[in-house]
Amino acid sequence: MPTQDTLFPITEAQRTAYARQLRQGFGRLRFEPDLEAAFMADFDRGLDRRLAWLSLLITVVWLVFTALDPVRMQPDRLPPAQLGLWTELLLVRGVVAAVLLGATWRAWRHPLGAHRRRWVVATALVVTVGGAWGATCYLRLGGFQPLEILLLLVAGLFLPIGLTLRQTLPLAAVCLTGMSAVGVLQLEGAAQGRFLYLAGLMVLTALLAAFGAYHREYAQREQFLLRAELGWQAGHDALTGLCNRRLFDDRLQALVRQVQRDGLPLALVLADVDHFKRFNDVYGHPAGDAALQTVAEVLQAMASRPLDLVARLGGEEMAVVLHGASQADAMRLATQALAALRERGVPHAGSEQGWLGMSLGLAMAEPGDTPLALYQRADRALYQAKHSGRNRVIAAA
Ligand SMILES: Nc1nc2c(ncn2[C@@H]2O[C@H](COP(=O)(O)OP(=O)(O)OP(=O)(O)O)[C@@H](O)[C@H]2O)c(=O)[nH]1
Numbered sequence: 001m002p003t004q005d006t007l008f009p010i011t012e013a014q015r016t017a018y019a020r021q022l023r024q025g026f027g028r029l030r031f032e033p034d035l036e037a038a039f040m041a042d043f044d045r046g047l048d049r050r051l052a053w054l055s056l057l058i059t060v061v062w063l064v065f066t067a068l069d070p071v072r073m074q075p076d077r078l079p080p081a082q083l084g085l086w087t088e089l090l091l092v093r094g095v096v097a098a099v100l101l102g103a104t105w106r107a108w109r110h111p112l113g114a115h116r117r118r119w120v121v122a123t124a125l126v127v128t129v130g131g132a133w134g135a136t137c138y139l140r141l142g143g144f145q146p147l148e149i150l151l152l153l154v155a156g157l158f159l160p161i162g163l164t165l166r167q168t169l170p171l172a173a174v175c176l177t178g179m180s181a182v183g184v185l186q187l188e189g190a191a192q193g194r195f196l197y198l199a200g201l202m203v204l205t206a207l208l209a210a211f212g213a214y215h216r217e218y219a220q221r222e223q224f225l226l227r228a229e230l231g232w233q234a235g236h237d238a239l240t241g242l243c244n245r246r247l248f249d250d251r252l253q254a255l256v257r258q259v260q261r262d263g264l265p266l267a268l269v270l271a272d273v274d275h276f277k278r279f280n281d282v283y284g285h286p287a288g289d290a291a292l293q294t295v296a297e298v299l300q301a302m303a304s305r306p307l308d309l310v311a312r313l314g315g316e317e318m319a320v321v322l323h324g325a326s327q328a329d330a331m332r333l334a335t336q337a338l339a340a341l342r343e344r345g346v347p348h349a350g351s352e353q354g355w356l357g358m359s360l361g362l363a364m365a366e367p368g369d370t371p372l373a374l375y376q377r378a379d380r381a382l383y384q385a386k387h388s389g390r391n392r393v394i395a396a397a
Pocket of ligand 1: 272273274
């Protein structure tokens with residue numbers, strides 16, 4: 001998906017797929033495969049920086065708690081039998097701190113890119129299980145530990161940390177199992193009971209957070225589809241489906257620069273329906289609209305290359321930009337378009353020939369050209385086509 005926020009460069013076919021998905025819904029938080037890939041690319045935008053900051057924050061909090069451990073537990077006053085436990089706590093704190101420092105360094109140093117999900121999963125697992133382990137050490141040492149802090153860790157898994165809900169659920173299940181296993185294996189009696197009670201609360205927390213995450217992701221997906229539709233509408237003409245003037249101006253500018261750099265030819269063909277005012281007067285505006293759609297289809301058929309561009313510039317004036325086409329190619333395509341419109345046989349009593357025709361002006365991009373200069377040459381050629389009998393193509397000298 002630019003995301004491309006203002007103009008979402010989707011094709012007509014993609015737009016149909018987006019609209020279909022929007023109609024079908026996505027209650028299971030999954031799009032059709034192509035759309036899913038586009039959504040994931042959009043979903044991942046700007047994530048690396050956010051994760052780097054989050055990782056730094058967690059690391060700082062973890063280091064602060066680690067630094068406070070000796071103050072809170074006063075190891076020199078612990079009975080010798082508990083020194084082993086103190087070492088265990090220090091080890092757990094140290095391992096998690098080392099992993100967090102490494103993860104933060106990695107996230108700041110290089111974009112996580114393809115490793116992002118693995119990075120998130122590994123960091124989350126170490127922090128949740130390490131957090132639970134540290135908490136059980138505290139309990140066994142007889143110190144005060146607000147175990148409820150573990151609930152925050154569980155809820156944190158459902159924050160926008162780069163996983164979809166489908167990816168978060170198995171991770172949360174593994175983390176909860178790991179945390180509960182630590183409690184069951186390390187604790188006994190009342191402390192174990194209290195930890196198991198907390199494990200139950202963790203499951204409830206996970207369910208509540210998952211409920212919120214479901215609705216957040218649903219809204220995010222819906223917004224993605226709607227943004228594509230809006231972007232398409234911003235760059236296209238509602239009647240013919242062709243690019244509008246705004247998108248045409250943007251793309252023509254880029255195309256002119258591109259061919260000048262690549263040394264390729266570029267042709268601009270301007271088209272204007274002949275005696276269209278009379279057509280509207282005789283057949284009515286709705287028939288005029290249908291006639292414009294026919295002309296748009298005929299012009300669209302001229303554009304077969306990926307960088308070709310067909311636009312409605314306003315009223316009954318349209319344009320075709322042919323990337324890499326020589327003047328002879330462009331002339332041939334324009335003549336074929338005239339013949340194709342003739343074949344459509346749209347009656348036009350107010351025209352010279354009795355059926356709907358159009359006049360075409362062709363100009364080739366020249367070295368050092370600006371889009372405006374190119375447009376003006378094509379416009380002069382169109383003017384000549386109009387004034388030399390209409391329903392023909394004239395190339396700028
Ligand atoms: N049906 C319909 N008509 C439109 C639309 N946009 C512009 N027009 C009409 O197109 C006509 C353009 O008329 P003119 O600019 O005088 O040109 P023309 O009659 O085609 O004459 P020539 O260009 O000299 O052949 C006007 O009557 C506009 O109302 C549209 O979206 N739908």
